[in-house]
Amino acid sequence: MRSAADPCSYVVLKNVSKTFLDGDQKVHAVRDACLVASPGELIVLLGPSGSGKTTLLTLIAGLLSPTSGSLSLFGQSLTSYSNGDLQSMRAKRIGFIFQNFLLIDSIPVVENVAMVLRFSGRGRSDALARARELLDQFGIGYLARKLPSALSQGEKQRVAVARAIANNPELIIADEPTASLETNQGFDIIRLLHDYARQERRCVIVATHDLRIADLADRVLRVVDGRVRVQCPQDQAKEVYPGRPVA
Amino acid sequence: MISYSAKILTGQPLRLAITVAGISLCIVLMLFLLAAYHGVADGSVDYIRKNRSDLWVLSSNAWNILRGSSILLTADAARIEGINGVKSVSSVLFLLTGIRKDGQQATVYLAGFDPEADLGGPPDIVQGRTVNGDDEIVLDRDFARKFNLSLGESVRVRDTLLEIVGISDGTNALVIQYAFVTLRRAQQLIGYPGMATCFLVTTEPGANIRAISEGIKKKVSGVEVYDHETFLKNNIRELQVGFLPFIYTVAAIGVVVLTAILSLLLSVNILERRKDFAVFKTLGSPRGFVSGMVISQSALISLAGCIAAITLYFPLVNFIERVTPEISTRTSIWQMSAVVAVVLAMSVVSSLISMQRLRGIYALEAFS
Numbered sequence: 001m002r003s004a005a006d007p008c009s010y011v012v013l014k015n016v017s018k019t020f021l022d023g024d025q026k027v028h029a030v031r032d033a034c035l036v037a038s039p040g041e042l043i044v045l046l047g048p049s050g051s052g053k054t055t056l057l058t059l060i061a062g063l064l065s066p067t068s069g070s071l072s073l074f075g076q077s078l079t080s081y082s083n084g085d086l087q088s089m090r091a092k093r094i095g096f097i098f099q100n101f102l103l104i105d106s107i108p109v110v111e112n113v114a115m116v117l118r119f120s121g122r123g124r125s126d127a128l129a130r131a132r133e134l135l136d137q138f139g140i141g142y143l144a145r146k147l148p149s150a151l152s153q154g155e156k157q158r159v160a161v162a163r164a165i166a167n168n169p170e171l172i173i174a175d176e177p178t179a180s181l182e183t184n185q186g187f188d189i190i191r192l193l194h195d196y197a198r199q200e201r202r203c204v205i206v207a208t209h210d211l212r213i214a215d216l217a218d219r220v221l222r223v224v225d226g227r228v229r230v231q232c233p234q235d236q237a238k239e240v241y242p243g244r245p246v247a
Numbered sequence: 248m249i250s251y252s253a254k255i256l257t258g259q260p261l262r263l264a265i266t267v268a269g270i271s272l273c274i275v276l277m278l279f280l281l282a283a284y285h286g287v288a289d290g291s292v293d294y295i296r297k298n299r300s301d302l303w304v305l306s307s308n309a310w311n312i313l314r315g316s317s318i319l320l321t322a323d324a325a326r327i328e329g330i331n332g333v334k335s336v337s338s339v340l341f342l343l344t345g346i347r348k349d350g351q352q353a354t355v356y357l358a359g360f361d362p363e364a365d366l367g368g369p370p371d372i373v374q375g376r377t378v379n380g381d382d383e384i385v386l387d388r389d390f391a392r393k394f395n396l397s398l399g400e401s402v403r404v405r406d407t408l409l410e411i412v413g414i415s416d417g418t419n420a421l422v423i424q425y426a427f428v429t430l431r432r433a434q435q436l437i438g439y440p441g442m443a444t445c446f447l448v449t450t451e452p453g454a455n456i457r458a459i460s461e462g463i464k465k466k467v468s469g470v471e472v473y474d475h476e477t478f479l480k481n482n483i484r485e486l487q488v489g490f491l492p493f494i495y496t497v498a499a500i501g502v503v504v505l506t507a508i509l510s511l512l513l514s515v516n517i518l519e520r521r522k523d524f525a526v527f528k529t530l531g532s533p534r535g536f537v538s539g540m541v542i543s544q545s546a547l548i549s550l551a552g553c554i555a556a557i558t559l560y561f562p563l564v565n566f567i568e569r570v571t572p573e574i575s576t577r578t579s580i581w582q583m584s585a586v587v588a589v590v591l592a593m594s595v596v597s598s599l600i601s602m603q604r605l606r607g608i609y610a611l612e613a614f615s
Contacts, residue, residue, distance in 0.1 A: 054614045063529065063610050084534065091531025098613050102526050106258040107251055115251075119531050175614050 009075075010171045010203045011037035011060050016069035018055055018226075029055040031226040032069070037205055039170070042190075042197045044214055045207040047223035053207035056223065057173050060205060061094060062086045074170065091119040095164030097174035097189075101156045103148035103163070110135060110144035113163045120167045134162045154185045161192050165200075172196070172204040178213055190216045248536060252543040255516065263548070266512045270552030270590075273505035275560050277498050277586045282564065282576035283421070284494045290575055292482050293417030294358075294425060295475075297370035300337070300447035301456060303478040304463055307471040311482040312341055312445065313420070314489065319443045321430075323467045327446060330462040332454030337364035338443035340433040346426070347403040351394055355386070355426035357404070359433020366447045369415035369427050374398060376413050381432045385413035387424035392572035404428075405436055419575045448472075506593045506600075509548060513541055513601035517608075524605065525612035537605055542598040549594035553587050 018030040030052045037043055037060075045053045058064045059071060062078055071078040074093060081089065090096075095116075103112050110131045117127035135141045138158045148156060157177070164172050172193060178186030190206070190213045197204045197218075206213070207223075214220045221228050256263050291313060304327065309315030324336040340359040345352050360367035368377050369385050375398045378385055384404070386396060391414050401408045409428065418425035434440045450459055460472040473481065517524065527537050564576055 058611055058614055061529070087531050087534065089531070090529065091533070094531075096529055096613070098526070098529075102522060102613055104251075104523050104526065106255045106520075106523075111250075116530050119533060119536075 009036050009038045010073065011035060011205070012070075012072040013059070014070045016059060016066045016071055018052075018059060018064060019067045028226050030059065030066075033226075033228045035060075035221065035228055037171070037203045039201045039203055040197055041218040042194045042204045042206065042216065044217035044220045045205065045223050045228075046209065046211070046214060046220050047207075048209050051209075051223045052226035053209075053223045054175055055226070056228070057175055057205065057207050060171075061090060061096070061173050091116065092121075092167055093170050095167065095169040095172040097160050097164045097172065097177045097193075099176040099179050101148075101160035101177075101180075103151075103156060103159055105147060105149050108145050108147055109140075109151070109159050112148065112159060113166050116163055116166050131162075131166065134166055135159070138162050153180055153182075154188075157181060157185055157189050158192075161189060161196075165196055168200065168202075170202055172202065174204065174206040176208055176210075177206060178208060178210050183212060186210060186213060187216070248539050249543050249547070252540050252547060255520065255540075256544055256547060262512070262515075263551075266508060266548055267551045267555055269508045270505055270548060271555035271559060273501045273508070274552055274556035274586060274590055275563060276501040277589070278556065278560050278578065278583065279564065279567075279576065280494050280498050280501075281582045281586065282578040283574060284490065285577040285579070285582070286419070286575040287421040287490060288483065288486055289577055290417060290419035290421065290424075291486050292479060293370050295479050295482055297417065298367065298447065298475070299449065300366055301450045301475060302448035302460060302463070303473045303475070304446040304448060304467070304470050305444070305473070307469050310471065310473070311478070311485045313482050313485045315485075317444050319446065319467075319470065321441050321443045323470075324443070324446055326466045327448060327463050330459055330466065332451050332459050334449045334451050334454075335364060335366070337361050337366040337447045338430055339367035339445050339447060340430055340437065340442060341444045342433060342437055343423070344404055344436060348394065348396060348400070353390070353394060354423065355390065356420070356423045357426050357428060357433060357436070359428050359430040359436075361430050364447075366449070369413065369418060369425070371416040372413045373416045374414035375411070378412060378427055378429055381429045381435075382407070382409055383412040383428070384409035385415050385427040386411055387418040387426065388414050388416050389419045389572040389575050390424035390426070407432070407436070419573060421573065421575070424573065502589060502593055505552075505590065506597050509545055509594060509597035510600045512548065513545055513597060514604055516544065517541065517601060517604045521608050522612060524608045525610055528608070528610035529613040538598075538602050541602050541605065542595065545594040545598040545601070546591070549590050553590055557583065 013033050013035040016030060016033045020027045020029055033056060045056060047053050059066060062073060062081060065078065110128060113131035113134055114127040117130055118124065132141065132144055135144050140155060140158050143151060143155060174193065177189050181189065193204045194216050196202055305317040306319060309317035321338045324338050327333060327336045338361065342357050343354055344357045345354050358367060362368065362377060362379050373388055384402060396402065396411055398411055401410050434442060450456060456474055463472050464470060524537055567574055568576065
């Protein structure tokens, strides 16, 4: 695991733990996690359901505070951010892709994309223009006025990526982005994110239990029982699920 | 934000329509109660308001004519006339009596006045003329419409047939309507020729009203004298005491129902779109965006309710007044503005109630 943090690193976790209380029981969702995420790389957090991947992502997004350890985002300790700073940071510097994409069903595709631009402070017409431009880039400009409920999974996937990169964020956090997709569509989305990381010198962190996408990652981190135990090259990913083939 | 809110609302058109209908009916109810109150208030006191007398003389136990029993002797009128500064004194006798016509019967508040003095008669004649003779009667317009009575027809009061010679306006007090006959006829109907309810006194220009009042009380024992303004206020107060609590209670129920409907819809919308709200929070929606969406949804529904209510209100009131003519309403811009203000205030209250649900929605839910 990278130990020395590059001053340009977007995310630095040092011995971060997160414990929840479930009644009288303590649940250790993340234990002593260390991670450095820098520009230009796509990191895959690989592990089975309940391993703590999502908790790790929400810590990185500043949605949760660590119980112990230190967490820096964009060169600044998480504790130094006010709630307003965190909100502003999520709007401007972090893009999100959720499991099942979570597009807002009641508003058209173009407004789903424009929404994050509005959150970052852009005017309505400017945001809509940029959203249309992005949809055109992704070859789905014709879907702009459609409601997400009318879209196929593949189309939703592209809209979700467009929404995530609309503000050209330094960091993209993706939670199980391939969960509801066929293999090819899964590869497509990871390829898009990989290209974005490389071309724009941005960082993408993907949490998944899908071994197939490990091939495209720059780094694969194994998450088991809340521990980021191994920084493994792609060919070691199969250690996470012994006996199962890596796609 | 408003466009998101509008789209969320229109995403469930049937639910939105039912909610707007419910809210608009509550608004119509409030508007109608206010208008009915003003109709009654005007109808009840117009008789007094438009009366030209300077002083009203009643038994000392009565301070209004709506809910007071005053018994005076007409002979005392002559004693008042002798007071310096008094121009004229006119006796008026009020009694509740039944009117019959072709098997129908109804009760009126009959005012017997002296036609020659031209004081104490109908405030506005909208058809025909005032009474001149003892066999004539003037009826309230809404009363005449309700019982389908018109000029030239006769109605029976006790055993006496009275011809309808005029129709008056501003004489509908909702639960009872005024009718007008000569003082002599009213006295004959009650069976006591020398009896009156009150004396209407006019004074010479520049006369000292207070001195005249004192003079009347000295000359006639057991009476109270009120100037025109005080007597009008007494009657309005009496009406308010008897009627306003009812209006307020029903209107308050309307407001509570409106708030409950609105809060329910907003809460259901929040719970149904819980994931959307979590996504908004995760994506870094600005402070106040999510709660602003709830407020704007509430405001949009309230506004739609107000527009629907105002569109519905006038045809509905016309229909009600046609079916039940004794219900007389007076609607003003002021009343409408007041109701709209109350509705908008309640929409804010509903938003605040519903916003409690937002506290339980966490950004983390977008990852579950």
